[in-house]
Amino acid sequence: xxxxxxxxxxxxxxxxxxxxxxxxxxxxxxxxxxxxxxxxxxxxxxxxxxxxxxxxxxxxxxxxxxxxxxxxxxxxxxxxxxxxxxxxxxxxxxxxxxxxxxxxxxxxxxxxxxxxxxxxxxxxxxxxxxxxxxxxxxxxxxxxxxxxxxxxxxxxxxxxxxxxxxxxxxxxxxxxxxxxxxxxxxxxxxxxxxxxxxxxxxxxxxxxxxxxxxxxxxxxxxxxxxxxxxxxxxxxxxxxxxxxxxxxxxxxxxxxxxxxxxxxxxxxxxxxxxxxxxxxxxxxxxxxxxxxxxxxxxxxxxxxxxxxxxxxxxxxxxxxxxxxxxxxxxxxxxxxxxxxxxxxxxxxxxxxxxxxxxxxxxxxxxxxxxxxxxxxxxxxxxxxxxxxxxxxxxxxxxxxxxxxxxxxxxxxxxxxxxxxxxxxxxxxxxxxxxxxxxxx
Ligand code: NAD
Numbered sequence: 001x002x003x004x005x006x007x008x009x010x011x012x013x014x015x016x017x018x019x020x021x022x023x024x025x026x027x028x029x030x031x032x033x034x035x036x037x038x039x040x041x042x043x044x045x046x047x048x049x050x051x052x053x054x055x056x057x058x059x060x061x062x063x064x065x066x067x068x069x070x071x072x073x074x075x076x077x078x079x080x081x082x083x084x085x086x087x088x089x090x091x092x093x094x095x096x097x098x099x100x101x102x103x104x105x106x107x108x109x110x111x112x113x114x115x116x117x118x119x120x121x122x123x124x125x126x127x128x129x130x131x132x133x134x135x136x137x138x139x140x141x142x143x144x145x146x147x148x149x150x151x152x153x154x155x156x157x158x159x160x161x162x163x164x165x166x167x168x169x170x171x172x173x174x175x176x177x178x179x180x181x182x183x184x185x186x187x188x189x190x191x192x193x194x195x196x197x198x199x200x201x202x203x204x205x206x207x208x209x210x211x212x213x214x215x216x217x218x219x220x221x222x223x224x225x226x227x228x229x230x231x232x233x234x235x236x237x238x239x240x241x242x243x244x245x246x247x248x249x250x251x252x253x254x255x256x257x258x259x260x261x262x263x264x265x266x267x268x269x270x271x272x273x274x275x276x277x278x279x280x281x282x283x284x285x286x287x288x289x290x291x292x293x294x295x296x297x298x299x300x301x302x303x304x305x306x307x308x309x310x311x312x313x314x315x316x317x318x319x320x321x322x323x324x325x326x327x328x329x330x331x332x333x334x335x336x337x338x339x340x341x342x343x344x345x346x347x348x349x350x351x352x353x354x355x356x357x358x359x360x361x362x363x364x365x366x367x368x369x370x371x372x373x374x375x376x377x378x379x380x381x382x383x384x385x386x387x388x389x390x391x392x393x394x395x396x397x398x399x400x401x402x403x404x405x406x407x408x409x410x411x412x413x414x415x416x417x418x419x420x421x422x423x424x425x426x427x428x429x430x431x432x433x434x435x436x437x438x439x440x
Contacts, residue, residue: 004308004330008088011304014329019422022396022403022415030430037064037087038105043133047125057113059130063143064090064106067432070141071107072097072353074148074178075130075155077123081110085303092324093353095425096346100385102357107143109134115150127155131162138163140174140364146356147178149227149302153190157183173363177356181368186359188374189352194232195375196351197298197322198240199382204343207390210317213295217241222294222316224248224286225301226265226275229322229349233298238262246284246292250301252276253284255292291315299326306331314340321345327418336416344418346425347385354381393420 005011016035020026026034041061046054060083063071073093086108094106111130115123137143147156156178164172179185188195201216208214219242223230226249234244243259251274254260260281268278276283290297290310297316299305303325306314311327311334319335319342321327327335327342335342358374395401396414403412403419415423 004328006304006307006328008082008085008303008325011325011329012088012091015418015422016426017406018329018415018419019426021405021412022401022419022423023427024401026426026430027434030433033433034065034426034430035091037062037090038066039063039137040083040087041134041137042083043130045129045133047122047129049122050119057111057126057129059109059111059133060086061109061134061137061143061145062086062090062107063137064108065094065429066105067429067436068097068105069103070105070139071143072102072104072146072177072356073107073109074146075109075111075151075159076148077111077113077115077126077150077155079112079114081112086110089324092346094429095422096350096353098425098428099346099389099421100350100354100381101428102354104144104353104357107145108148109145110148120154123155124158127158128162131159132166135163135166138175140172140360144174144356144360145176146353147228152228153178153180153185156180156185160184171363171366174360177359179359184359184363184368186355186362186374187369187371188378189355189359190228191232191236192355192374192378193229193322193349193352194234194300195236196354196378196382197229197233197300197320197348198236199351199379200343200348200386201237201296201318201320202240203383203386204318204341204390207386210341213317219243219295220245220293221296221298222246222289222292223298223300223322224253224289224305224326225299225323226269227300229352230298230300231266233300233322234262234265237296237298242296245294246289247275248284248286248289248301249275250286253286253289254278254281255284255289256281296320299323302326304328306335308334311335312338314338316340318343321348324349332416332418342417343386344421346421347382347389347417350385351378351382354378389417389421389424392424393417396420 173184300322311331
């Protein structure tokens with residue numbers, strides 16, 4: 001069997017092409033515009049490390065599309081990040097913002113570095129240099145960064161401060177979201193992606209598509225990744241009466257059939273730096289975690305975790321993609337034929353960018369909403385997103401709309417939710433481009 005292609009750009013191309021099967025008409029001259037990034041900035045800069053040596057770092061900031069508004073997307077610090085990955089993630093942000101109807105385009109950034117091996121001072125110097133080198137391509141109405149893997153509210157505070165020093169006399173708070181609360185951050189932003197996952201899941205389950213799984217309460221859940229998103233998602237699901245049976249971080253996973261106590265996990269992780277070894281739990285590898293017997297699997301770590309090699313072994317009835325791009329297109333096809341439903345990343349983790357948008361709005365009007373207001377609005381937005389994708393999916397299932405494979409010309413009985421969600425988002429961006437009028 002040929003090896004599965006895991007190149008992020010190839011995957012996003014395949015997903016785009018699948019989505020086209022659900023789009024009735026797409027102006028052919030727009031296809032490249034929709035697929036290609038608008039701008040890629042690459043910067044290499046030297047940083048003096050704490051031991052006095054100098055190291056050169058490479059960073060990227062990509063804006064994929066800005067038809068609906070300024071670029072919006074996280075900045076990740078990771079040793080393995082590539083330009084292709086950043087472009088594909090920027091693209092995903094375009095579709096995500098269009099799907100949840102917030103006035104942003106898609107962007108993403110990265111610094112190739114191992115944050116775990118850098119001191120706080122080194123990270124601050126990298127962040128300030130990154131921001132000053134990209135000073136003229138970010139801005140409240142140009143491109144608005146946010147946290148992603150191995151960046152956090154401290155990183156955002158440094159970005160804001162650097163931008164503000166370079167651009168004095170203006171309200172610069174909306175230049176970045178995910179800031180600390182006392183610097184204009186929004187209540188609920190830290191928790192928004194995990195909390196949004198819960199809202200999307202409960203709304204999806206309420207459609208009663210999955211026999212014997214119509215609510216979160218009582219569901220057995222496995223979560224890969226215990227960072228910002230995985231941890232909050234675990235707490236939110238637990239709060240609604242679900243049982244967390246498996247959890248992992250980069251050093252491995254834990255399992256307990258009777259359910260894992262999250263307070264104990266948090267305390268153990270704080271003192272030991274990992275989850276493995278928590279008393280009363282069995283040890284799993286990250287690969288084994290994905291295949292445990294559970295109702296809902298939540299990948300909340302890195303991309304390409306569910307692939308051709310393990311998709312057939314997934315026992316969950318529903319996958320909720322808290323992480324970006326955790327499932328490959330080949331795995332999508334296998335899961336569909338095994339009747340495993342997938343709530344795709346552009347729906348499942350859209351809570352983060354939604355509350356980022358709320359933070360940006362609060363900063364523009366110099367207000368701070370309370371947590372209740374933020375969560376009410378978030379829930380409404382997530383529910384509306386699930387409802388609109390579900391309605392469209394039903395239209396394909398009952399034959400009101402047709403899904404035609406572009407290559408074979410054959411009718412597809414019913415598409416998966418990723419394909420429907422992507423098609424909806426792509427159509428919105430294409431239509432907005434045409435309504436704005438091709439310039440000049
Ligand atoms: P994080 O850095 O806080 O946490 C990442 C977690 O994944 C950690 O527990 C880490 O130990 C674990 N991990 C890393 N490598 C792993 C591996 N090889 N196998 C298993 N686990 C591994 O990051 P985060 O903010 O929680 O983001 C997680 C995912 O969610 C990413 O894909 C990110 O793009 C996506 N996401 C995050 C947000 C957000 O608001 N933070 C929004 C949308 C999407």
